[in-house]
Amino acid sequence: MESFIADLGEFIRTHQAWALPIVTLICLGESLVLVGLLIPATAIMLLIGGLAGAGIVDPLPILAGAILGAILGDIVSYAIGRWLGPGIVYRKPLRRYRHPIAKTRLFFRRYGFAAVFIGRFLGPIRSTVPLVAGMMAMSQWRFQIANVLSAVLWAPVMLAPGYLGARGAGEVDAVAGGGGLGIIALVLAVTVVATIIGGKRFFATRRPERVRAAARS
Secondary structure, X not given: OHHHHHHHHHHHHHOHHHHHHHHHHHHHXXXXXXXXXXXXXXXXXXXXXXXXXXXXXXXXXXXXXXXXXXXXXXXXXXXXXXXXXXXXXXXXXHHHHHHHHHHHHHHHHHHOHHHHHHHOOOHHHOOOHHHHHHHOOOOHHHHHHHHHHHHHHHHHHHHHHHHHHHHHHOOOHHHHOXXXXXXXXXXXXXXXXXXXXXXXXXXXOOOHHHHHHHHHO
């Protein structure tokens, strides 16, 4: 993955006009059910934030693109859940993810509106919360409020570490080279730890039988 991130950073440095569509598509895909599991969005956002901090790309369009992509991705996932309903978990390819989706359903039942907002910041359930919100027939306007508000906060939070790290270093080479990757690795480690702790905090009180019941329902 480090090689891919370094190559992407070099591509954006030499093709700056692609930075906006790249970050928009990355944030959109990262919010889509299943697709989000395949995209190293955190590392890419840190990299692009670093490039913005180094003055290689304009930070404001990047921020706007990240927010837009995150909002659109959640809208698509919500629409899929609303359209297909709870029965979607019995269809391929989601059938194999019934257990994680059941955990997300319990999380949603417990926190409701807050689940959509908080879920964006929890890696394991980030791309499934909007789907579950649609499955559970959450009202459109309540979902969109949580969706937009969380995206507006999430995007700068994801871009800020790379941006501030590059501003502090003051060297463009440190962003696309070893220094930038070091920053990415550090923040990724912190993100993973925070995600694990957060996931345990939210799911620890749920007994296994309740998760199995939610998977069957």
